[in-house]
Amino acid sequence: MLLTAADIDQWEAKHGKVPAGSLVILNTGWHKRFANPKRYVNIDAGKVMHFPGYGPDSARLLVKRDVVGIGVDTLSLDYGPSKTFATQVVMLKANKYQVENLANLDALPPTGVSVIVGVLPVKAGS
Numbered sequence: 001m002l003l004t005a006a007d008i009d010q011w012e013a014k015h016g017k018v019p020a021g022s023l024v025i026l027n028t029g030w031h032k033r034f035a036n037p038k039r040y041v042n043i044d045a046g047k048v049m050h051f052p053g054y055g056p057d058s059a060r061l062l063v064k065r066d067v068v069g070i071g072v073d074t075l076s077l078d079y080g081p082s083k084t085f086a087t088q089v090v091m092l093k094a095n096k097y098q099v100e101n102l103a104n105l106d107a108l109p110p111t112g113v114s115v116i117v118g119v120l121p122v123k124a125g126s
Contacts, residue, residue, distance in 0.1 A: 001028070001050070001052035001053075001079065002053060002054065002055035002058075002079055003006070003026055003052075003053070003054045003055055003058045004055045004057055004058055005055070005057040005058050005061040007034070007058065008058055008061055008062070011110075012037070014112070015110050015111055017065070017066055018062065018065045018067060019065075020066035020069070020095060021066065021068055021096065022065075022067045022068065023067065023068055023069050023070070023099070023115050023117075024067050024069075024071070025070070025071040025072070025099075025102060025105060025108065025115075026052075026053075026054060026069045026071070026072045026073070027073060027105035027106065028051070028052040028053075028072065028074060029048030029072055029106075030051055030072075030073045030074045031073035031102060031104065031105055031106075032095050032105045034103060035107060040075070041075065041094070042080060048080065049075065049080035049081065049104065050079075050080040050081060051074040051076075051079065051080040052072075052074060052079055052080075053072060053074055053076060053077055053078045053079035053080070053082070053087065054070060054072065054077050054079075054086050054087045055079075055087065056080065056086035056089075056090050058086045058087075059077070059086075059090040059091055060090055062090060063090060063094040063096065065111070067096065068096060068097055069091065069096040069098060069099060070091060070097070070098065070099070071097075071098075071100065071102050072099070072100055072102065073101070073102045073103065074100065075100060075101065075104050075112025076088070076100060077091065077098055077100065081122060087113070097117060099117060100101070
């Protein structure tokens with residue numbers, strides 16, 4: 001499953017235009033798999049991961065909406081089998097936040113949440 005620009009248009013028809021400066025969070029329901037790493041990563045026999053994500057067209061639309069970034073409850077903004085990571089490329093070129101592995105997204109309303117993004121202290125990282 002890929003979130004498309006058309007999906008965003010449909011969401012905006014119900015909730016209003018995504019405001020500039022927003023962090024858009026995609027609740028795919030995948031966070032419910034956290035407790036089972038095998039189901040969360042979801043690798044098939046060919047070593048290909050399968051999970052939902054943003055399509056690059058949705059990322060381009062959100063960049064046009066001037067969001068600060070996007071987040072998702074999966075391992076990557078791009079869907080599991082991606083080889084090009086086109087969504088991440090769109091967001092990186094636009095200097096936007098990318099937040100992955102979010103949990104408990106069912107607790108959030110469709111709009112109106114404040115988010116604080118903290119950076120993990122990575123010791124001796126690359």
